[in-house]
Amino acid sequence: MPSLIEQNGGQPQKQPKWIPIFMDRSFTGLYTQRAALHDPSDVITSKFYGGRPDSLWSGLNIELTNRLTLQRRPGLVPFSSTTYPSPPDRFYAFHLSDGTIRVIVDTSSTGFMAVTSVDTASGTAVYHGSFGCGVANAFVGLNITIAGFANGVNNGTFPVVASTATTLTLQNSLAVSETIAATAISYGAVYWDR
Numbered sequence: 001m002p003s004l005i006e007q008n009g010g011q012p013q014k015q016p017k018w019i020p021i022f023m024d025r026s027f028t029g030l031y032t033q034r035a036a037l038h039d040p041s042d043v044i045t046s047k048f049y050g051g052r053p054d055s056l057w058s059g060l061n062i063e064l065t066n067r068l069t070l071q072r073r074p075g076l077v078p079f080s081s082t083t084y085p086s087p088p089d090r091f092y093a094f095h096l097s098d099g100t101i102r103v104i105v106d107t108s109s110t111g112f113m114a115v116t117s118v119d120t121a122s123g124t125a126v127y128h129g130s131f132g133c134g135v136a137n138a139f140v141g142l143n144i145t146i147a148g149f150a151n152g153v154n155n156g157t158f159p160v161v162a163s164t165a166t167t168l169t170l171q172n173s174l175a176v177s178e179t180i181a182a183t184a185i186s187y188g189a190v191y192w193d194r
Helices: 043-048 132-137
Strands: 062-064 070-072 088-095 101-107 113-118 125-130 143-147 156-163 167-170 178-185 188-193
Touching: 125 178, 132 156, 143 167
Parallel strands: none
Antiparallel strands: 062 070, 088 101, 101 188, 113 125, 113 178, 125 167, 143 156, 143 178, 156 167
């Protein structure tokens, strides 16, 4: 007759076919340069005490669990596919009022980005070029320094209103249309929405 626990959905006290494997010790540690076909114990330990089945062979992708068993180490996923123009200094988690978390990546600078042209301003000016880290408005709120245009009103330091991988929309109401090789640089942080 099944027990009260079994009547309420519990497993039988001893399962008929399978028994969970449990190793009650994991103190041997890592043994390198050992034979692959037997454990690293001596003859007496192997014959009378069960050997050392808890030893790690090479330790690659293996970790000790809370149950004192060996388990494959879980893999890691890359944080993002973004290539930063300079190595990140720090990462910060910024909690927004809508409940999402925005990750702020602090870099020493965005590096020199290539600017190819600027459109005539209508309140803001759109600069065209290659801004790899600017996707999804990553530069919004930063000040970008533009240099290299022949017309002086196109150069200067301006706040970013919007950004993509190919355009920067800056608060420069005096910009005039010009096509020339110029540069843009910003010191500060870029964010990455996860």
